[in-house]
């Protein structure tokens with residue numbers, strides 16, 4: 001919900017949609033952002049604007065005493081405390097590790113898809129990314145408790161992205177960030193009500209519009225974390241953009257979509273169509289190749305060729321071994 005409030009009512013955690021008043025004296029050059037510290041509040045108060053428009057769906061409401069922020073801080077400190085408790089930490093990692101391991105079975109059963117053997121080191125790398133980064137651990141644990149399907153999809157996308165980035169010979173630090181971006185790309189789905197997210201059958205137009213908000217929701221969640229790498233923010237917000245400009249939420253042109261986002265888009269769609277869902281059978285690797293190669297304007301063609309050619313190598317090896 002959008003609300004117009006006086007500038008003196010601005011507090012931490014509010015999502016600012018726009019300024020009210022002297023347009024030429026915008027104290028902060030950005031629009032659509034979360035108030036994160038006292039400096040930003042002071043800048044707004046001392047400026048010539050009279051007020052702001054806040055979005056209560058994306059941030060703290062007026063009179064809410066930052067409960068949203070408090071809840072986040074509470075669960076964040078609970079996970080961080082758990083992370084410092086060796087036994088709790090082991091339990092969490094073990095729990096997530098089991099889910100990552102279960103994916104090996106999924107990958108190995110996908111006809112002619114990446115083999116379990118090829119995915120095994122990736123599962124290790126994905127687990128390591130979760131272990132090394134409390135923020136990833138926190139958010140991925142939340143996602144797991146909210147929606148197991150999206151959780152498993154995020155791990156699979158992360159593994160595929162790491163695989164493609166390694167094939168493209170990106171440096172180790174970049175590969176690590178790409179893995180993190182894959183894990184968090186759909187984190188905005190934690191904001192979609194279960195009734196919509198897990199609905200059987202056709203979605204109403206309003207429900208579809210809400211689901212299509214998940215990149216923006218995710219971006220806002222990650223923006224609230226200090227030091228979130230820009231690449232992770234970009235991948236989260238833009239993974240449903242298309243090179244022909246027909247994607248969402250920003251309808252970016254090809255030149256505005258960077259290589260990391262392009263990698264995510266390919267891995268995201270490949271995993272979605274080759275995975276089993278309650279309402280559909282998984283496509284075979286061959287069908288996925290045919291479908292994705294036929295799409296015009298959605299994917300980066302060169303990266304798509306790299307993605308599939310790196311997989312064909314694995315498929316070939318398996319064929320050779322079998323013959």
Ligand SMILES: [Fe+2]
Pocket residue numbers: 185186214239240
């Ligand atoms: Fe998504």
Ligand SMILES: [Fe+2]
Pocket residue numbers: 153157185186268
């Ligand atoms: Fe996704």
